[in-house]
Amino acid sequence: MxxxxxxxxxxxxxxxxxxxxxxxxxxxxxxxxxxxxxxVILSFAGIENLTSAFCNAMIGKLYMQFGEKHIDSLVKFANVDNEVWQEKIRTAKILGVDEKFRNADQENISQLFA
Amino acid sequence: MPFHPAYIPTTTSIETNGPGFRELSKFYAKTLNKTGETFELDFSKMNHIDANLASVLASIKYRLEQRRCKLIVRLAGATFYTFKRNGFISYSNGKPNDLSVADERESTIPLRVFRPDEDEPFTQYLKKDFFGHRGATALTKTEVDRLINHFSEIYQNVFMHANTTEPVFACGQFFPSKGELKFTLVDLGDGFLKKVHEKTGGQISSEASAIQWALLGNTTRDVAKFGPGGGVLKSIREYCKQHNGSILIVSGADYCNAGAGPIESGKLACPFSGSIVNLVLRNL
Known part of the structure; x- marks a missing residue:
């Protein structure tokens, strides 16, 4: 295709x-x-800086809205040869698909401030 | 224009820590609710002031000028030259972002003022002024990428949460011989409590608790609208810990300092506007 x-x-x-x-x-x-x-092939060629904030808003939200299978079958990421960036993209994907992971850091307020 | 007697700090050194901010807040408290008056901050007898705190002084000056007040900062000796090289002196003279300030020793990181949405200029500042600095030459590219990411996340956090269009003040200081880096970012927005109070249904009702809540990885982010994530302060705290450093956040009249041990919190003499995020990294 x-x-x-x-x-x-x-x-x-x-x-x-x-x-x-x-x-x-x-x-x-x-x-x-x-x-x-x-x-689509989404190329990061020419990008000089990439943050988690950007990845979460773009990639995390895509996975959250459409699901892992759907996005994996339609969207490929290219020109990501930087290990820090690869880590961010992986994390954004996990945040998007795994609700438990997404909420893992949400501490129990009553426990903290009782 | 009424002229107040010079405020002389009770310490000989102001560093990026609770006592340092308490000292600055004691001066700021004297200026609250005053309009059209002149204030003098006399640092001429000080042995040391962390140069990254120029961003805090610049924000105080900005606030005072909004109330038609004038701020005179007296500096002497080595501190004067450091604050001259990082651009604070020319900022004080009403020339913000004077790029002609020469740092012939290339030992300081300049004070800069940004709007909250100036992604590219902020990134250029990080690349050129922070990590193009001679003190940063020992850092690997991966390390620089991580640092730029963390600093950018803090800047983005301001844009997302501070709810302000007012300027953001940034400054840093490198101590190459100690492998130490300090960075201070000041915004004049809402501070931490307002959004955290709303998010927690009123369970969190003090600035210190709101800062701690954020440092523990919680976020006020609207996930459906902005996507997943948030909680960046926790990962930055972890990064600071790995580097034997700390993250110190001031919001309102409270501050929290998170290093290797439990989070320490304390009170200032008066509330600052917005929030101040400070990173101290060592063993770089």
């Missing part, structure tokens, strides 16, 4: 992918392809 290649830097008009807002912008773009069952 034909795959569309998207450049993150073009979607967010920046080489710096650090903000939640930029992540949500990228999410909205990819979401349209996912809704039309179009496979």
């Amino acid at each position: 034909y795959m569309v290649q998207l450049l993150v830097k073009d979607i967010i008009s920046s080489t710096v992918a650090i903000s939640n807002t930029a992540g949500l912008k990228a999410f909205d773009t990819v979401r349209k392809y996912v809704l039309s069952e179009q496979q």
Whole structure:
């Protein structure tokens, strides 16, 4: 099947992918392809900085809304050769699919501040 | 314009810790609710002030100027030259972000003022001024990437939670011989308590508890709207611990300092505007 290649830097008009807002912008773009069952390659070529805030807003939200199987079958990530970035993308995916992991850090308030 | 007697700190050193912030807050308390007056902060007898705290002084000056007050900061000796090199002196003279400030010794990290949505300039600041610094040459690329990520997360946290369009003040200091890095980011937004109080249905009702709640990994993030995640302060705290350092957060009149041991909290003489996040990293 034909795959569309998207450049993150073009979607967010920046080489710096650090903000939640930029992540949500990228999410909205990819979401349209996912809704039309179009496979996409999301390339991080040209991106100089990537944060968890960006990854969680884009990748985490995609996995949270559409599920692991659906996103894995439609979206591929390319040009991520930096180990810190790979870790962020993995974490964003887990946060998106695993509700227990997502809430693991939510401490019991009554225990903490009793 | 009424002129107040100079405030002279009761200590000879102001560092990035609870006592340091308490000292600064004692001065700030004298300025609260005053308009059109002149205040003088006399540091000329001080042996040392952490240069990263220039961001706190700049934010105090900004707040005072909003009330048509004037702030005079007297510095002397080595402290004067450090604050000259990092740009605080020219900021005090009304020239914020004067890039012509020469640091011929390349030993300081400049004071910069950002809007909360200036992702690219903030990242450039980190790359050029922090990690392009000669004190950072021993850091690996992976380490620099992690540090830039953590600092960016703090900056993003401000944008997400501070609910402000007012400036954000950043400054740092490297101590290459000790492998120590200090970073201070000041915002003039809502502080921690407001959103945490709402999120917890009123169970958390003090700034110190709200800071602790965030440091333990909790988040006020609206997951459905913004995606999963949040709780970045916990991972940054872990990172600081690994580097024998600490994260100190000031919100309102409370502060919490999280290092290797339990979180310590304390009271300041008066509330600061917004929040102040400080990172101290060692063994770099």
